[in-house]
Amino acid sequence: DQQVKQNSPSLSVQEGRISILNCDYTNSMFDYFLWYKKYPAEGPTFLISISSIKDKNEDGRFTVFLNKSAKHLSLHIVPSQPGDSAVYFCAASTAGGTSYGKLTFGQGTILTVHP
């Protein structure tokens, strides 16, 4: 059973426009959410995160929104740049207890930003 789902395998946007990547989760015990970016032949790199006590976190061009009631989060990239073209993974964790660093990942969304 996939507890974290990214239902869009791919997304194509024009340079300068907004990219919106979506993620849904089913496990209500998740209380910390992360986005990772992955280029081919490289490991995932941490992009941005959000705690369940917040509904928005911003870092430069990247903003993550969390809707706990809908069990949904999204990553907004504004403005999109060709260098943002990569696979984006949504991940979730239960931050406390004995689960530090244990991440449950979505399937990934391939973002392509066209010049």
Add this chain to the structure above:
Amino acid sequence: DAEITQSPRHKITETGRQVTLACHQTWNHNNMFWYRQDLGHGLRLIHYSYGVQDTNKGEVSDGYSVSRSNTEDLPLTLESAASSQTSVYFCASSEQEGTEAFFGQGTRLTVV
């Protein structure tokens, strides 16, 4: 700079052979993890460790084992490689109470 390195980067092995993938980190992180990436599944947790002599099974641990004899290393062993274990393997580490994991560059393993 501190880092996490995996070796080898690419490996081809035969069915039934024992294979060990190395992971070494210089951050002095207590937490270390092994994931595999497969199309349609994202990354799935194989094994993890929260310190020396501590190992735990993850979501897809069958056919794999790990050992933690020091802080820096968490080798992943495939006891008897199977074609279903053809995948890209990622090692990761995080701080004691940290949630953000830092990943190595991956090892592409092909079992023929």
